[in-house]
Amino acid sequence: MTADFEKRPPIPAEVKRRVLVEAGHRCAIPTCRHIETEIHHIVPWHLCKAHEYENLIALCANCHRRADRGEIDRKALRLYKFNLRFAHDKFSQIEMDMLFHLAALPTGRGEPWAPFMLIFFKRLFDMKYVSVVRSETSMMVVHGVRSDPAFLLVTDAGRQFIGELGFHEIDDTDDGN
Numbered sequence: 360m361t362a363d364f365e366k367r368p369p370i371p372a373e374v375k376r377r378v379l380v381e382a383g384h385r386c387a388i389p390t391c392r393h394i395e396t397e398i399h400h401i402v403p404w405h406l407c408k409a410h411e412y413e414n415l416i417a418l419c420a421n422c423h424r425r426a427d428r429g430e431i432d433r434k435a436l437r438l439y440k441f442n443l444r445f446a447h448d449k450f451s452q453i454e455m456d457m458l459f460h461l462a463a464l465p466t467g468r469g470e471p472w473a474p475f476m477l478i479f480f481k482r483l484f485d486m487k488y489v490s491v492v493r494s495e496t497s498m499m500v501v502h503g504v505r506s507d508p509a510f511l512l513v514t515d516a517g518r519q520f521i522g523e524l525g526f527h528e529i530d531d532t533d534d535g536n
């Protein structure tokens with residue numbers, strides 16, 4: 360324990376590495392992707408006084424300045440971070456796109472999808488974030504392959520996952536310094 364709470368310790372190497380790997384050692388802003396990176400605190404250091412992975416994002420010097428000025432706000436930074444994390448880590452881009460799409464549909468409405476391509480969403484099924492509904496009355500088989508569409512629906516767990524993507528802790532009133 361240190362008595363000097365104002366002193367800023369360096370970012371632990373493990374945390375820094377994880378943040379850089381998450382972004383592929385490039386600026387996390389998808390339209391930038393500059394190769395020289397710095398570590399930015401989404402909630403500024405003077406407010407959080409912590410180097411926590413969830414709050415850190417790799418940015419180039421230019422995007423870092425824009426973030427500090429509030430031109431790229433915290434909500435956007437979090438979105439970029441989560442998109443990156445899941446793209447590189449947990450789910451594929453098509454899985455994330457489908458999950459957000461399904462969550463935006465009216466409750467109980469599904470999205471048709473070719474049944475022989477359900478493998479694309481394997482990790483969403485494994486997590487039980489998405490379920491499949493199939494009609495047993497309008498079954499269609501083409502060349503031995505069942506071809507009537509399957510309907511994808513987001514589950515309560517899937518909705519909860521999206522709801523907990525971390526946005527509740529954002530305080531926009533602090534943006535822009």
Ligand SMILES: [Zn+2]
Nearest residue numbers: 386391419422
């Ligand atoms: Zn950048």
